[in-house]
Amino acid sequence: xxxxxxxxxxxxxxxxxxxxxxxxxxxxxxxxxxxxxxxxxxxxxxxxxxxxxxxxxxxxxxxxxxxxxxxxxxxxxxxxxxxxxxxxxxxxxxxxxxxxxxxxxxxxxxxxxxxxxxxxxxxxxxxxxxxxxxxxxxxxxxxxxxxxxxxxxxxxxxxxxxxxxxxxxxxxxxxxxxxxxxxxxxxxxxxxxxxxxxxxxxxxxxxxxxxxxxxxxxxx
Amino acid sequence: xxxxxxxxxxxxxxxxxxxxxxxxxxxxxxxxxxxxxxxxxxxxxxxxxxxxxxxxxxxxxxxxxxxxxxxxxxxxxxxxxxxxxxxxxxxxxxxxxxxxxxx
Numbered sequence: 363x364x365x366x367x368x369x370x371x372x373x374x375x376x377x378x379x380x381x382x383x384x385x386x387x388x389x390x391x392x393x394x395x396x397x398x399x400x401x402x403x404x405x406x407x408x409x410x411x412x413x414x415x416x417x418x419x420x421x422x423x424x425x426x427x428x429x430x431x432x433x434x435x436x437x438x439x440x441x442x443x444x445x446x447x448x449x450x451x452x453x454x455x456x457x458x459x460x461x462x463x464x465x466x467x468x469x470x471x472x473x474x475x476x477x478x479x480x481x482x483x484x485x486x487x488x489x490x491x492x493x494x495x496x497x498x499x500x501x502x503x504x505x506x507x508x509x510x511x512x513x514x515x516x517x518x519x520x521x522x523x524x525x526x527x528x529x530x531x532x533x534x535x536x537x538x539x540x541x542x543x544x545x546x547x548x549x550x551x552x553x554x555x556x557x558x559x560x561x562x563x564x565x566x567x568x569x570x571x572x573x574x575x576x577x578x579x580x581x582x
Numbered sequence: 583x584x585x586x587x588x589x590x591x592x593x594x595x596x597x598x599x600x601x602x603x604x605x606x607x608x609x610x611x612x613x614x615x616x617x618x619x620x621x622x623x624x625x626x627x628x629x630x631x632x633x634x635x636x637x638x639x640x641x642x643x644x645x646x647x648x649x650x651x652x653x654x655x656x657x658x659x660x661x662x663x664x665x666x667x668x669x670x671x672x673x674x675x676x677x678x679x680x681x682x683x684x685x
Contacts, residue, residue: 363616368630394679400587402673407594409669410662414602417642417658419610426618427610444673451669459664460657461632461640520616530625537623544615567590 363431363516364456365471365523367464374527379469385477386450392443404570405440409451411559412436416452420551428548431516433479434487434509435556438501438573439563442484449476474519483512487573501564501574506557513549517541595666602658607651 370378397405412432419427432452437445453471456462463471490504521538528534560571568574583591613621620626634640643657644650 363614365616366629366632368628369620369625390676393673393676397673397677399677400583402677403583403587403591403670405673406666406669407591407598410595410598410666411601413661413665414598414606414658417602417606417609417654417661419612419614421610421612422615425612427612427614429609429614447672447676448669451672452665455661455665455668458634459637459639460642460661461634461637462642464630465633517615528625528628530628532623532625537619537625540619540623541615544619548615567586570587570590 363429363471363475363520364453364463365467365474365520367466369464369529370467370470370523371527371529372466374523375466375470377469377526378473378523379466381477382450382469382472385446385472385481389443389446389450393441393447396441397444400570401440401444401572405444405448408432408436408439408445409448412448413452413455415555416456422544422547422551426544428513428545428551430552430555431475431479431513432556433475433481433516434483434505434512434552435559437480437484438487438505438556438560439571441572442481444572445480445484446476449480470520470523474516474523478519479512479516482515483508484573486511491573496575498564498568498574499561501568501571502557502561505560505573506553509556510549510553513552514542514545517545595662598666599659599662602662603655604658606654606658 415430415432419429422428433449436448450472453463457465457468487504487508490507491500494500494504521541524537525534563571638646639657643653646653646656
């Protein structure tokens with residue numbers, strides 16, 4: 363899911379870079395207001411865990427793999443604003459230390475995996491949690507379904523960027539169909555991993571999770 | 583940081599490190615969804631080489647020592663350490679600007 367340099371033109375990349383910087387600024391202010399001192403090490407841990415999980419590509423179909431994006435996972439653990447910062451830290455380290463994801467494409471990648479994946483995915487999580495019964499088991503299920511959908515959503519982010527500034531002369535319709543189909547499959551892995559990790563944290567330390575309302579925490 | 587929180591974070595860091603240096607050894611080498619489609623749909627050649635492609639840990643340490651298992655161990659351990667430190671530094675910095683909260 364990490365876009366390299368060159369695939370999207372410089373103008374479009376710069377535009378999304380500005381969007382990413384703006385989103386980062388809003389997230390910093392929001393995080394400053396809501397993050398507790400206890401959550402500082404948890405947010406750092408979330409970044410380390412997402413980095414680690416992204417190293418583990420799982421097979422999806424013959425010749426293609428997928429990996430966790432981790433946006434919904436981070437957002438449910440530490441909140442959507444801090445979740446966006448977590449994903450940004452991971453993407454910046456990957457681009458600067460591991461040459462994964464183009465430097466000029468950093469804004470594109472932050473928008474797709476952070477703004478769409480973490481913040482957009484968190485909105486879905488809240489919708490699913492609202493319609494599911496208010497009990498501990500619903501947290502992991504809502505997170506899992508939101509995580510599943512966040513992957514095709516992030517893929518559509520790329521398709522939008524490709525439509526605006528793709529440098530190759532290929533059929534947008536074909537790219538969109540292929541991106542959507544394959545990322546629906548990759549999303550299954552995202553949903554399963556996110557659901558299991560959230561279930562494990564809900565089972566051990568529900569008090570540490572931002573995305574769990576107090577009335578559910580009290581029941582565990 | 584109270585003791586139970588510290589234990590949770592330490593266990594989490596150990597698990598993350600084990601995933602990055604151990605489980606990742608079994609990761610699929612196939613291209614991910616975007617790269618696969620770039621190949622299938624014919625826009626993979628528009629991708630440029632990374633500006634930092636010659637960095638020691640580029641491509642997760644591939645070719646660093648000549649032993650791919652060791653390369654992944656080094657890349658995974660450094661990656662987990664760097665993301666944890668950068669994250670901790672950023673969130674501490676962000677928190678410092680806000681009102682102190684004890685909970």
